[in-house]
Amino acid sequence: MRIVTIQPHGFCGGVVRAIRIVERALADENTIKPIYMLGNIVHNKHVVRAFQEKGIIVLDGLSRDVMLEQIEEGTIIITAHGASDKIKSRAREKGLNIIDATCACVEKTHALVKEKLYQGYAVYYYGKKNHPETEGVLGISPAIILVTGADDIKALPAYAGKAVLTNQTTMSYNEVRRLHEKMRLKIPQLELVDEVCDATRRRQEAVIAQKGEIDLLIVVGDPLSNNTRMLEETAEKNGIKAIQIEDESDLDKYDFSGYETIGVTAGASTPETIIDNVIASLKAR
Numbered sequence: 001m002r003i004v005t006i007q008p009h010g011f012c013g014g015v016v017r018a019i020r021i022v023e024r025a026l027a028d029e030n031t032i033k034p035i036y037m038l039g040n041i042v043h044n045k046h047v048v049r050a051f052q053e054k055g056i057i058v059l060d061g062l063s064r065d066v067m068l069e070q071i072e073e074g075t076i077i078i079t080a081h082g083a084s085d086k087i088k089s090r091a092r093e094k095g096l097n098i099i100d101a102t103c104a105c106v107e108k109t110h111a112l113v114k115e116k117l118y119q120g121y122a123v124y125y126y127g128k129k130n131h132p133e134t135e136g137v138l139g140i141s142p143a144i145i146l147v148t149g150a151d152d153i154k155a156l157p158a159y160a161g162k163a164v165l166t167n168q169t170t171m172s173y174n175e176v177r178r179l180h181e182k183m184r185l186k187i188p189q190l191e192l193v194d195e196v197c198d199a200t201r202r203r204q205e206a207v208i209a210q211k212g213e214i215d216l217l218i219v220v221g222d223p224l225s226n227n228t229r230m231l232e233e234t235a236e237k238n239g240i241k242a243i244q245i246e247d248e249s250d251l252d253k254y255d256f257s258g259y260e261t262i263g264v265t266a267g268a269s270t271p272e273t274i275i276d277n278v279i280a281s282l283k284a285r
Contacts, residue, residue, distance in 0.1 A: 001259060001285070002260060002261045003262050003263075003264060003279060003282050004210070004213070004214055004261060004263045004264070005264050005275075005279060006206050006210060006264060006265040007206060008199070008206065009203070009264075009265050009266040010268075010272040010275060011270075012197070012200075013199065014080055014103030014106075014197070015042045015269050017103070017104075018041050018101035019041065019042070021099060021101040022037075022051060022056070022077060022099075022101060025075070025077065026051075026054055026055070031097070031099075032073075032074055032097045033075070034055075034073075034074040035057065035075045035076075035077065036056070036059055036070075036074060036075065036077065037051065037056050037058045037059065037077045038064050038077065038078055038079060038083065039059065039132050040079060040224065041077065041080060042079070042080050042225075042269035043221075043222045043225035043226070043228075043269050044222045044270060045222055045246070046271055046274060047269065056077070059071075064083050064132075064139075065087070065090075068087065068091060068094070072094070073095070073096070074096065074097070075096065075097040075099060076091055076096050076098055076099070077101060078099070078100045078101060078102055079101060080103045081103070081106060081136060082102040082110065082132075082133060082136040082137075083102070083132075083136045084137075084138075084139025084140055085139075085140070087139065088100075103169070105197040105198075106133055106136070106169055108195070109137060110137065110140060112166060112193055113125070113137055113140055113141075113166065114140060116166075117140070117141055117143065120161070121161075121162045121164045122143075122145070122159055122161060122162065122163040123141075123145065124144075124145045124147050124163065124164065124165045124166075125137055125146055125147065125165075125166060125167065126147050126166070126168065127148070127167060127168035127171070128171075128226055129148050131168065133168050133169065133226075134146065147165075156186060158186065158187075160189075163189060163190045163191065164190065164192070165180050165183060165191070165192050165193070166192075166193045167194065167196065168195075168226070169197040170196070170200050170225075171196055171200075171230060172196075172230045172234055172237075173194065173196040173200070173204060174204075176192070177192070199227075200268065203231060203265065203268065204234045206265065207231055207235050207238070207240070208238050210235075210240060211238050211239060211240055213263075214261045214262060214263040215241070215259040215260055216241050216242070216259045216262045217232075217242040217243075217262075217264075217265065218242075218243055218244075218262060218265075218282075219232045219235070219243070219244045219245070219265055219266065220244075220246075220247070220264065220265070220274060220275055220278050221244065221246070221270045222246060222269065223246065225268075227267050227268050228266070228267030231265055231267065251278065251282065256282070256285060262282065264278060
């Protein structure tokens with residue numbers, strides 16, 4: 001069995017930045033305690049668990065609004081997925097200290113959406129329902145129309161004015177273009193501003209480049225990670241058999257004896273140590 005390590009993999013710049021921001025907050029004795037995290041700083045249980053062990057209280061809930069209801073004092077950390085201005089204002093009204101670890105790519109999408117709304121555009125947003133990044137963007141304005149896939153197009157009303165489609169940063173860049181083409185059959189003037197981040201795009205391109213070169217792709221990452229799921233989906237849609245695992249312990253669920261060449265990639269929030277452990281475990285087999 002030959003193992004191909006597909007680059008790039010491991011933490012993207014936005015994840016590294018978010019983790020460093022939290023680490024600095026923990027090291028700063030002036031940070032107001034207790035420290036709450038509004039959801040997972042990034043979608044990886046190993047990373048989140050490490051911060052919990054250092055005393056950070058990680059909240060979970062249907063929305064950031066619900067999470068804020070549980071906090072009366074201290075510091076809140078806005079995760080890499082971002083949050084709306086409404087959430088930040090509400091936190092300030094409650095007297096909470098805010099540490100913002102929003103990814104720069106997500107901030108760019110927020111700025112774009114605000115600009116397009118100001119210019120009078122109808123804004124359509126392609127994203128995953130209930131995902132924290134999508135929640136943050138939809139919180140900008142109730143006028144934003146969420147499209148979760150091609151099935152939603154039928155229900156969209158006809159629109160003759162200025163219109164733009166943008167997207168969650170961790171979607172499949174090919175699917176963004178396909179969705180735009182389908183939506184233009186109903187809204188011909190619909191513009192596209194593709195906001196798939198560079199880290200997500202490069203990982204997907206690297207997977208597609210393996211078509212015909214590998215027999216199986218192993219995608220390492222947390223089940224909650226959308227960019228990880230998109231790597232598996234991208235592989236499958238390009239004729240590459242793929243499985244997603246969280247860490248090396250999941251390898252025991254599979255029989256790899258029938259594969260000659262196995263590729264290994266990982267989501268942008270998967271620690272390098274976990275990827276190394278998966279490769280070492282595969283080699284041991």
